[in-house]
Amino acid sequence: MTTTGTRLQIDHVSKRFSRVGQSTLAAVDDVSLVVEPGELLTLLGPSGCGKTTTLRMVAGFEQPDDGRIYIGDQDVTELMVYRRGIGFVFQNYALFPHLTVFENVAYGLKVRRVPGRDVDRRVSQVLELVGLPGYERRFPNQLSGGEQQRVAVARAVVVEPRLLLFDEPLSNLDAKLRVQMRAELSRLQKQLAITTVYVTHDQDEAMAISDRIAVMRQGRIAQIGTAEELYRAPRSEFVAQFIGRVNLVEGRVLDVTGGRMTVALWGGSVTVAAEPGCAPGTRLSLILRPESLTLVPETTKAGATDVLVLGTVRSRTFLGEKVEYTVEVAGALLHVVTYDPAHRGVVDVGARVGVTCSAAAARPLTSS
Amino acid sequence: MRRPLRDPVLLPAVLLVWAAVALFVLYPLVRLLILTFWNEGPSLDAVTGLVRDWTNRSALINSLALAVLVGGAGTALGFAFALLTVRANLPGWARRAIDAVVLLPLISPPFTAAIALIFALGPRGLISYHVFGLTKVNIYGLWGTLLSETLTYFPVAYLTLKAVIANIDPNLEDSAFSLGARRWRVFRTVTLPLATPGVANAFLLVSAASLADFATPLILAGTKFPVLPTQAFLQITGLYDMRGGAALCFLLLVPALAIFIGQRQWIERRGGSFVTVTGKVGATTRVKSLSPAAVVALGLVCGLVVTLVLICYLLIAAASLVRGLGADNTLSFAHYAHVFSGGLKAVRDTLIIAVLCMPIGGLFAVVLGFLVARTQFPGRRALEFAAMMNYALPGTIVGIAYLLAFNDPPLALTGTAFILVVCYVFRYSLAGTRATTAVLAQIDPAIEEASASLGARRDVTFRRVVLPLVRPALLAGMTVLFIRAMTAISATIFLVSLDWSLVTVRILEGITNLELGQASAFSMLVIALVYLAVAVASFAMRRLNAGSLGQAGTLLGG
Numbered sequence A: 001m002t003t004t005g006t007r008l009q010i011d012h013v014s015k016r017f018s019r020v021g022q023s024t025l026a027a028v029d030d031v032s033l034v035v036e037p038g039e040l041l042t043l044l045g046p047s048g049c050g051k052t053t054t055l056r057m058v059a060g061f062e063q064p065d066d067g068r069i070y071i072g073d074q075d076v077t078e079l080m081v082y083r084r085g086i087g088f089v090f091q092n093y094a095l096f097p098h099l100t101v102f103e104n105v106a107y108g109l110k111v112r113r114v115p116g117r118d119v120d121r122r123v124s125q126v127l128e129l130v131g132l133p134g135y136e137r138r139f140p141n142q143l144s145g146g147e148q149q150r151v152a153v154a155r156a157v158v159v160e161p162r163l164l165l166f167d168e169p170l171s172n173l174d175a176k177l178r179v180q181m182r183a184e185l186s187r188l189q190k191q192l193a194i195t196t197v198y199v200t201h202d203q204d205e206a207m208a209i210s211d212r213i214a215v216m217r218q219g220r221i222a223q224i225g226t227a228e229e230l231y232r233a234p235r236s237e238f239v240a241q242f243i244g245r246v247n248l249v250e251g252r253v254l255d256v257t258g259g260r261m262t263v264a265l266w267g268g269s270v271t272v273a274a275e276p277g278c279a280p281g282t283r284l285s286l287i288l289r290p291e292s293l294t295l296v297p298e299t300t301k302a303g304a305t306d307v308l309v310l311g312t313v314r315s316r317t318f319l320g321e322k323v324e325y326t327v328e329v330a331g332a333l334l335h336v337v338t339y340d341p342a343h344r345g346v347v348d349v350g351a352r353v354g355v356t357c358s359a360a361a362a363r364p365l366t367s368s
Numbered sequence B: 001m002r003r004p005l006r007d008p009v010l011l012p013a014v015l016l017v018w019a020a021v022a023l024f025v026l027y028p029l030v031r032l033l034i035l036t037f038w039n040e041g042p043s044l045d046a047v048t049g050l051v052r053d054w055t056n057r058s059a060l061i062n063s064l065a066l067a068v069l070v071g072g073a074g075t076a077l078g079f080a081f082a083l084l085t086v087r088a089n090l091p092g093w094a095r096r097a098i099d100a101v102v103l104l105p106l107i108s109p110p111f112t113a114a115i116a117l118i119f120a121l122g123p124r125g126l127i128s129y130h131v132f133g134l135t136k137v138n139i140y141g142l143w144g145t146l147l148s149e150t151l152t153y154f155p156v157a158y159l160t161l162k163a164v165i166a167n168i169d170p171n172l173e174d175s176a177f178s179l180g181a182r183r184w185r186v187f188r189t190v191t192l193p194l195a196t197p198g199v200a201n202a203f204l205l206v207s208a209a210s211l212a213d214f215a216t217p218l219i220l221a222g223t224k225f226p227v228l229p230t231q232a233f234l235q236i237t238g239l240y241d242m243r244g245g246a247a248l249c250f251l252l253l254v255p256a257l258a259i260f261i262g263q264r265q266w267i268e269r270r271g272g273s274f275v276t277v278t279g280k281v282g283a284t285t286r287v288k289s290l291s292p293a294a295v296v297a298l299g300l301v302c303g304l305v306v307t308l309v310l311i312c313y314l315l316i317a318a319a320s321l322v323r324g325l326g327a328d329n330t331l332s333f334a335h336y337a338h339v340f341s342g343g344l345k346a347v348r349d350t351l352i353i354a355v356l357c358m359p360i361g362g363l364f365a366v367v368l369g370f371l372v373a374r375t376q377f378p379g380r381r382a383l384e385f386a387a388m389m390n391y392a393l394p395g396t397i398v399g400i401a402y403l404l405a406f407n408d409p410p411l412a413l414t415g416t417a418f419i420l421v422v423c424y425v426f427r428y429s430l431a432g433t434r435a436t437t438a439v440l441a442q443i444d445p446a447i448e449e450a451s452a453s454l455g456a457r458r459d460v461t462f463r464r465v466v467l468p469l470v471r472p473a474l475l476a477g478m479t480v481l482f483i484r485a486m487t488a489i490s491a492t493i494f495l496v497s498l499d500w501s502l503v504t505v506r507i508l509e510g511i512t513n514l515e516l517g518q519a520s521a522f523s524m525l526v527i528a529l530v531y532l533a534v535a536v537a538s539f540a541m542r543r544l545n546a547g548s549l550g551q552a553g554t555l556l557g558g
């Protein structure tokens, strides 16, 4: 089973819902994005931000109010769902309860009038692929959640869709299984090389599975990029907060030279990539990830390559491989994570400590 | 999905259903209204003429009063039965026995209770005269009609209220108990208020049934207590006054429509929770049971009613097996011999029509339910409402409207099997439609979307996914159609002919010719056939893994 990927393009798409007795709500507001052939793109965002609505418009379950959607070269905006050649995996799987596993998986093939012999072959092939050989005659209610999930995936991919769409497919599984299944989904998607849009509100899942992530907020795309790009260079406080934990600390630009600028921080200074429009005196937010911060004894002096600030430990969460602290510094709270506590020891709540940050670890919150 | 008119399957389906509803529901009613209000120009004289006449004026008042009384009595009885079966921790067999007896009046041909009451309490009644030696009991008039209709229609209230009481969230009552309230107080302050919407709904349902009842008053009301349905019938069949009949229909239509709309609004505001069938019926815990005294009191009342119903049916059975019950009590199969000779044609006709109704009406019900529950199109609510009209309106109105609309070319359909089937399909599919929407409410729409995403057109999805899933609803809907087609009379009495006759019409003839034994034999046959159908249906329902007689019974109640 080989599928050469198809490109998906969403072009200035909007969807508004009218709500009784209230103003209309723009569930999706002028969203544009491109998913390259074979790529897995994740729509990530908080509840109600329009992920599902976007996905359902791509599938054809909802009609956009504005904008166009292209699969490959074809404008599918007006095309009925059943002619789009997609595979959709639903959050609750939506297996046909009156059909066996075999019949569920064969459904799309039968609808396409694939001859019986081929149906048998392709169904057993795909059940093999998802690790469910021999399950043909079971009914959905005789399967565990994880097995139902696999059947749903098998049913979606067996028709060799041009696009694979997932709406929070793992959210009904327990935490361990979720981690295992996302690895399997990722492997399967790479193997089949089907262009995929994947919706989730789980940041770990998105980072683990995606080629690129589109972070959504209130119906708009806040930022698109690889997991690493989003983590290293978030372009808004929202994205910074949503992808991992973050400390946003205000600094003042001291000097700009040759694409670098020096920013005053905690009585010292850090040098970061220059931001357009920044001149000496400009105030900006610096991103300090908790794991880049280190707790040191109160008496430590700032070194040449890092900056230091003094504060009081306000809370401590011991998590085994790491310890999370909040440290009060001049009225603000800093999140600090330290690893390997068994080896390095823990600091008590109420203790006066120094917090250091390597000058190289700070980044400006870029707005462009 | 939101632009249905682009859907190549939905549009024709909607148009087809609309066309059928327009022709067989709206058009006849329009003809009825035109005849009432058009006399070489708009005119109220048909209605004003009626109101000037004492009989018609009192028919209106009597009908309304009777509806309120039967509604009140039936709801009270239904509530008592519902409390007893849901809250008294009765053993399973007792509950099943109560359900079986209570189901009887719901599935009997009309007249059954009326004939039985004549046997029991009539001038030479077995109970009034032979047991108590009373000679002055007058079963004809308000009291007889009220008694007979209450016995016939309280099961409707019972089935509604049973579901309502069983579905009251147990946590609410438990928390009242935990706050220190005693049983009676909890009942008064929590249970009863929570059940009130259900009680109102039951009252409206029973009142509507009474308002529409044509058979009982025809036998028991007598000339001193005229009611609207029988007056309209007599106006047309006795006096050949079509305009007068139409105008009487209009007088009946107004309160019937008011009740129907009121009841609909009520249900809608509560999200339809009173029509949906739930599996929770019968769930009960000790702490919420009734006090022993209450159980005894309810048991007495319900026991009395159950006995009365049983006596009625025993009397009918007895009457069908002797020469003349009360006069000549020798065993005789003459009545049955007649049923299977002279009466055979009516039996055969009725069966043919009932069987024809099942697939046609069943499919119509499921398609309509699907359109209403799962699709969006302009005029969807209007279609739903229009499709319910013939169910909601008294049969007499529907029958007279059909007579007006389909008696002359090009639509000279009265007297044909076709029009009888059509009449039943549009009158009695609603149970199937409701069952379908109830089943669909429990099926995630994502299942249909999954089918679409796999490339299935909407008709393929309907055939391969929806239809198999709503099989229980289809079955229930077809069962109701069969039962109603076997037992209905009020509308179709205007539509029968020499070619196509009905058992219920033969029962009526038996009564008017004072051949009560024959009428009883016909009734017994119908009851047997219908019970058989219910038994087969509930067996099939169990095979479908989707419920039991209890559920079918609930569906039949609608």
Ligand SMILES: Nc1ncnc2c1ncn2[C@@H]1O[C@H](COP(=O)(O)OP(=O)(O)OP(=O)(O)O)[C@@H](O)[C@H]1O
Pocket: A017, A018, A019, A025, A026, A027, A045, A046, A047, A048, A049, A050, A051, A052, A053, A054, A201
């Ligand atoms: N059919 C609808 N009618 C009205 N409003 C809707 C409809 N579908 C979605 N919405 C609204 O549109 C907004 C976006 O909904 P959507 O389902 O796309 O969110 P989501 O990002 O998938 O959220 P979640 O993570 O909770 O699934 C929400 O505010 C929701 O209430």
Ligand SMILES: [Mg+2]
Pocket: A051, A052, A053
């Ligand atoms: Mg969602």
